[in-house]
Amino acid sequence: MNTSSRRNFLKALGGATALASFPTILKAATTGPRVIVVGGGFGGATAAKYLKHWSPDLNVTLIEPKAKYQSPIMSNLVLNGQLSMDQITFSYDALAQKYGVEVITDWVSGVDGVTQKVSLSSGAVLEYDRLILAPGITFNPVEGHDLDKVPHAWQSGEQVTMLQQQLEAMPAGGTFVMSIPAAPYRCPPGPYERACVIADYLKSNKPGSKVIVLDANADILVEKEIFGHAFDTTYAGIVEYHKEVVITGVDSDQLVVSTESMSDIKADVLNIIPEQSAGEIIKSAGLITVADRWAGVNPLSYESTMVNNIHVIGDSQGTGQPKAGHIANSEAKVCADAVIRLLNGGLPYAAPMTNSACYSPVSADTATWLTAVYGYDSATDSIQKVAGSGGSASTATKNNYEEMFVWSKSLFGDTFS
Ligand SMILES: Cc1cc2nc3c(=O)[nH]c(=O)nc-3n(C[C@H](O)[C@H](O)[C@H](O)COP(=O)(O)OP(=O)(O)OC[C@H]3O[C@@H](n4cnc5c(N)ncnc54)[C@H](O)[C@@H]3O)c2cc1C
Known part of the structure; x- marks a missing residue:
């Protein structure tokens, strides 16, 4: 057959x-x-x-x-x-x-x-x-988080389209609020990348708008210099980054987010990325x-x-x-x-190696990258990052942005064609 x-x-x-x-x-x-x-x-x-x-x-x-x-x-x-x-x-x-x-x-x-x-x-x-x-992954949303109204857009397809349409409809001078769950979550640089891409988009398309980032982690998890510089300099006056903020509830109709440590925040567009599990x-x-x-x-x-x-x-x-x-x-x-x-x-095979690469757009024409190599460690019978392997870009550049398309095309091709 x-x-x-x-x-x-x-x-x-x-x-x-x-x-x-x-x-x-x-x-x-x-x-x-x-x-x-x-x-x-x-x-x-x-x-x-x-x-x-x-x-x-x-x-x-x-x-x-x-x-x-x-x-x-x-x-x-x-x-x-x-x-x-x-x-x-x-x-x-x-x-x-x-x-x-x-x-x-x-x-x-x-x-x-x-x-x-x-x-x-x-x-x-x-x-x-x-x-x-x-x-x-599956998502573990907090109380009140209705995924049909407040997208996480951490899976592609409908969730991303919903967030894109909400951003397009957002008024100039509006407030975009996003949250980052405690690690480990899918794609460590991804949320910081998102904050930058959206700040860049709002800067050009919705003047006077703000991006409020609520991060449950103790600090920017990866590529701190690049994302920190983007938040503080490139997007100064647009991005407000808050660390150690744990989301406790979401009003999905009023677009209000409650946290353990801050007053309630009202958004025009809300993007809550829930904690994740297998x-x-x-x-x-x-x-x-x-x-x-x-x-x-x-x-x-x-x-x-x-x-x-x-x-x-x-x-x-x-x-x-x-x-x-x-x-x-x-x-x-x-x-x-x-x-x-x-x-x-x-x-x-007794000595397998794996490698990781994440390219992150930081604006509409610049990007950064982060790589690492992992290997089997017989002393601990576990997989460990290979000492001295990998690295990250020193700045967000146009060249990295172009390489990002070459890298992603090659990954997509190796997976699906
Ligand atoms: C904004 C963003 C940017 C990212 N950028 C990068 C990057 O630069 N580099 C990078 O390496 N990673 C990046 N990632 C992370 C990457 O997308 C995920 O880590 C990756 O998709 C995980 O692959 P997976 O096969 O484990 O799961 P998935 O890609 O989620 O695939 C799982 C599949 O399983 C199917 N499935 C689930 N349950 C069942 C079931 N019971 N029966 C049948 N099918 C089922 C689902 O339909 C789904 O198609 C990014 C993620 C985001 C959100």
Whole structure:
């Protein structure tokens, strides 16, 4: 059965089983081992692609509810109108057609680690030999935070479009208020980048407006000199940065935010980024072991410390590596390699390395960057930043801004094409 007829077959079976209300167990198309990957973001799409690229005989199934992936990376440039959502949207066609990944558009509602099966919302049940979970993050909003009215825009797509439209409709002289959750959260420089991009946009388009940044952390977490300089100098009189501010509640109709340490603040546009934890499926599968929020994994294979044959990569894993797309792509390759070795009766590679890169626009034509390399440390049996590795830009420049497009194109290409 070819990929598309198999997909139709699965769809039909899914519908039929839902009606008959008993699960159909879908076996892999051929007799080889089956690896199921859940989540088609930077972690999952890369893992599915490289599993097939390196081991074409494997049955690899990617399950993702959305037909296309909308990237959070570069999404701050949708807010200031420099990019359209289409320019950061990617299909799974290449994964299916070029590499032979079976792509199923569905939601994984349950994992049974004992019988090695996943259940889908359509009612279908699939067996796996190895399962890779890459579901990204879930948000833990504070009291009163209605995500349909006050976007976090920390996932791309509708949330980003909503915030962009609210900014466009904001009056000149208005107040934009945003919050930054306590670390760890997705993309350490991302919120500081957002504050700069929006300040720059308001400076040109909505004169007299303010950007109030409420940061739950003790200080600017990364690239402090660059973002601090941007807040204090480039956007002096526009950005008001407050550290150690914990949000306690949000009035989503009146756009008022309450904090532990300041008086209530009224916004014209409110952007609250909630605290985050591993994807829902990680929690329901019982894989959370790190700080009550993340999945503990073996640092060589990303195999869960709780359930055998289940691996966790990307933002949901709790190794201490940053929660970012570039490194999720890197972790995915380490994990795919380990899964292939394990399925062949071997051991994971003993000295894997991963790397991270974040480019941050600071205005409409300048950007900064931050990189780091991570490696397995046998003394502590953990993943550690390699001493002396990586670095960051010394200033925000036009050249960095241009490089940012080269870097992102290459990451998007390596993940989705
Ligand atoms: C403004 C901004 C700027 C950023 N800039 C950078 C940057 O410069 N560099 C960088 O490296 N990173 C950056 N990031 C971070 C990066 O986007 C994330 O870290 C990355 O997307 C994480 O990849 P992931 O695969 O773990 O999760 P995701 O990309 O969120 O993908 C998870 C996927 O899993 C699917 N899923 C979830 N649950 C299920 C389920 N039960 N069944 C089936 N599918 C499921 C979801 O639909 C989703 O498509 C930025 C983020 C933001 C918000």
